[in-house]
Amino acid sequence: MRSEPPPGLDPAQLRDLLDRERPGLVNGPLTAELIEGGRSNLTYSVTDGSGRWVVRRPPLDHILATAHDMRREYRVVSALHPTPVPVPRPLLLCEDASVTGAPFFVMEYAPGTPYGTAEQLTALGPERTRAILLGLVDTLVDLHAVAPEAVGLGDFGRPDGYLDRQLRRWGKQLAASRSRELEGIDELHAGLGRALPESPAPVVVHGDYRLDNVLVGPDDRITAVLDWEMSTLGDPLTDLGLLAMYSHPLELPDAPINSTAAAPGHPSAAELIERYAERSGRKVHAISWYTAFAWFKLAVILEGIHYRFTLGRTVGPGFDRIGGLVPLFVAHGLATLRKD
Structure with a gap:
């Protein structure tokens, strides 16, 4: 007996579309x-029993089209596919909402494993863990080495004033999520504003670059970088700062936040930064600012989740513990910013 299709995707309608647009690709239901x-x-994940593909679409309750822009994500993956950056091969963009209820795109299935916890890496052993994390940095260097104009992405964003806009954007997010006093968060936001660094030449930035947003093959090489919905043209060190933040041991047992930094063999944030600097040739003397900014962004995101929890708008375990994490992220951000 055939199982019910998942919400948000009708396999029969998808096949009809693929048969019209990519005849011969699909060989069965x-x-x-x-x-x-x-x-x-x-x-x-979609299959006809022999081939396998991946479909991306906005969430079922999406409201703002710009927040879940399928055309934009499809465009950056298409542009990067011929480059050394590993991304799945894009196959089809469909902006006809009658097929699935929203625009979507189809890409080839990319083999590999997403590693999101220290326990998963621990099972691989220290040597493999180290190789995977260093490869993660090398792939980021490859991404930032792509000349946007050369791949048709010269107009993909507005790099001028990028850091200032980012800081203001996350400040507005914080204001929209305020439901309690948070010691130090305004100090962190203001301190970031006072110490705004001068950005290097703009590149394609991923926007959410971390280990569980890539797939790793059996040879421990990165087979695909996924989830490009936050990508734009901007400051490359924002990607590095976020990666450095996620490489800091959180030391929070049972916290509902994924961290791989405690796995044996995991390089320190300083080592990852040094490798990036050596491979890319970029100056990273202001990386403390970018890492502190990453702590601030995550604090704002977590505070927003906590706010929705207090309103009864979250479903699932762990949300009751999110609020207690926010002050720790703020403290890490302040301590990191003061290093400069």
């Missing part, structure tokens, strides 16, 4: 399943 773990856009 399609079945689909939702790939768990996505934080925003929905990702489905």
Whole structure:
């Protein structure tokens, strides 16, 4: 008995579309399943029993089209596919909402494993863990080495004033999520504003670059970088600062936040930064600012989740502990910013 299709995707309608637009690609009825773990856009695995593909679409309750722009994500993946940056091969963009209820795109299935916890890496051993994390940095260097104009992405964003806009954007997010006093968060925001660094030449930035947003093959090489919904043209060190933040041991048992830094063999944030600087040739003397900014962004995101929890708008375990994490992220941000 065939299982019910997942919400948000009708395999029969998808096959009809693919038969029209990509004849010969599909050789039988399609079945689909939702790939768990996505934080925003929905990702489905689709198969006809022999071939396998991936579909990306906005969440079922999406409101702002610009927040889940399928055309934009499809564009950056298409532009990067011929480059050394590993991304799945894009196959089709469909902006006809009658097929799935929203615009979506189809890409080839990329093999590999997403590693999101220290326990997963620990099972691989220190040597493999180290190789994977160093490869993660090398892939980031490859991304930032792509000349936007050369791949048709010269107008992909507005790099002038990028850091100032980012800081103001996250300040507005904080204001929209305020439900309690948070010691130090205004000091952190203001301190970041006073110490705004001068950005290097703009590049394509991923916007959410971390280990569980890539796939790793059996040879420990990165097979695909995923989740490009926050990508734009901007300051490359924002990607590095976020990676450095996620490489800091949180030392928070049972916290509902994924961290791989405690795995044996995991390089320190300083080592990852040094490797990036050596491989890219970029100056990273202001990396403390970018890392502190990453702590601030995560504090704002967590505070927003906590705010929704207090309103009864979250479903699932762990949300009751999110609020207690926010002051720790603020403290890390302040301590990091004071290093400069």
